Amino acid sequence: MSAKKNDDRKSIVVVGGGSAGVQIARPLSSKLDATKYKLILINPRPFRVLLPATLRMVVSNVDNLGTTKTALVPFDKIFHGENGIFVQDSVRSIHEKTLTLGSGEQISYDILILASGLAWADPIAFPDNAEDVKAYLARSHEKFANANSYLLVGGGAVGCELAGELKDIWPEKEVTIAHGQRLLFNETYSDRFRKSAADHLIRRGINILLNEIVRDLPSEAGPATVLTQSGLELSADLVLKTTGPTHPNTAFINSLDADILTSAGYVKVQPTLQLHKYPNIFAAGDIVEWKEQKQAIKAGAHAKIVTQNVLSYINGRSLKNYSSAFEAILVTNGKRGGISYFGLLWGLIFGGWFTSLLKSKSLLVPMFRKESGLV
Template sequence: MSSKKTDDRKNVVIVGGGAVGQPLARILSRKLNPSTHYLVLIDCRPFQIFLPPALRLVTSDVDDLQTTSLIPHDKLFANGVGTFIEGKVISIQKGDSSGGSLTLENGDVVEFELLVLATGSGWEGPLNFPEKKEGVIPFIENIRQRIKDANDIVLAGGGCVGIELAGEIKDIYPDKNVTIVKSRDHLLTDVYPLKYRTRVEESMLNRDVTLVLNDYIDDIPTGKYDSVKTRSGKIIKADLVFQTRGGRPHTDFIKSLGPDVLTERGLVKVRPTLQLASYDDIYAAGDIVDYPEEKQLFTANAHFRVVIANIMAAISRKPLRVYKGSPVMILLTNGKRAGVSYFGILWGIIFGDWFARLVHPKNLLLWKARVLAGYN
């Protein structure tokens, strides 16, 4: 890692080293003036767990993804501009006029002139990776073993996670029974047109995945079991049930800024510049942003480019850029060689298996994430 700052340069601090924070740190380290500013990235783990291949990662050891999809932060910083701090932020303290400081779980305090919050989402089930680095590999191995040992697998949630996990399981274990339980009358949400959601359902049925729609699993069984009961009373044969609903924003510590900073769902209230509604020197990006769009890698990429531009503009006292939203896009894989994609442009374009194979090769865009992290 880079050596820590030992002078009076001003800190630009990023909290969160995921799909937004890691490339943000890489690009900013090249743009900041090393004589006036210093970059700090703070995260619980010394690596990003790149999520697009994560469901394949926890299903089996195919392609040795545990070696490549845990992307370290050790090549991020250029020109001696930055450092990485492994730790958990528990509160934010604003200064009287500008800037402020962060308090870490171990008691350390990190000052900032400008702050970017990019803490992403927390997940349940097979994506509920431990915060501590030591627990990640054992967690992955445990999920793999549970999938291998099961015969009847039920996924409680029919969004992106449930759909893609079903495809990964069927790729490795085609004879296992996989059922998706979804609370709505179609998979995904109504952000996507019905014709696309129907195509996704057809893709699942073609893999012999059973769909139970308009129903809900209230409680995930524990211990040893052979079935699960839905809210409607339906009994589904199951010896493994995973919660696969959408993520929840990692924003609890941001409440320290005041009661009006977050929405009821825990999302961060922002202006069109992606500055917090009440703070000029704090920005947010990625899944935690309160903006009417789906929480996806495409939108996260658009966020961090606006944030980079605005941090550099704020330092040079120039006008800030406005985030104008991103078109609805989704690339859902169904294992290695299938999938259905949607682009919300023109009349709404849907592509099938051939496009999934073209855009999502065997490493699921992992090569690009590694390049953004400095692994050329």
């Protein structure tokens, strides 16, 4: 990107084109005065990879999800009118008032919004190079198709949803989930929900091993024999770590101030989602240190507060605080099943018909494409 000479507009830069970044950049593009403010969105790929669709996408080519017409959502319609600039690059480092990109180019900012998301392990460790994504998916499809048994180490949303996708395509193959806790998922959710989720999976022929912590998990997905902490030996043609994200994508933020991040790499924020000591820098989405589950719905809630607070900040108005709502989760079990939980009252649980209607069938792809200005 080359800046125009004599462009004295203030720059508002959003780093990251995931759920939070998209839901900040698009509304800002309609609310900012383009004669006074220049809005820039930076992302390594020219499209957003829809996380809820990735597990079905990597298992097989069903629904043709690995294209820019479905779950790889391009940014070409992200801004209202021409009120924004998309820059395809990564951010190498942050300094006061400037960013250094992976290409070496520097971009200045007056307001910075960090929404760089999380890094994931195989099978959803998508490469940053857009040209490599197609080959990554082809290798993944081949890997899953060639295995006759699967061991998924981790019984949270990733493990449970992947198990359901595998059974949709290959109902005769053996699928086992090994989970280190007494029930699936974690203590955020009620025991009743956690037991019901297991029942739904067992009815599909999925084996569930609880209180089994796997030792020495192979560094790469593939055929392996592993040992659990209790001494149980487990073998499968394909052993996968399905415990969730590996780390937040925040290493580049250390260059501004090492005290910004927690020891786990999450961004410390004030209730306004501003960084401590840096009122012109905001953070949103999965990288934020906040006591809540990391989910797209939370990223959307962050985005609303950040969008509103950025507008208030530039207009000299008081800012609003973010507060978590109740916990909720929609867990697919293939295209036609699943289970949902809403942490209201005594904990509301809904089964396959409801979950399929909301998520399992479409994986929210139409909704997310609409967020990016597409239909």
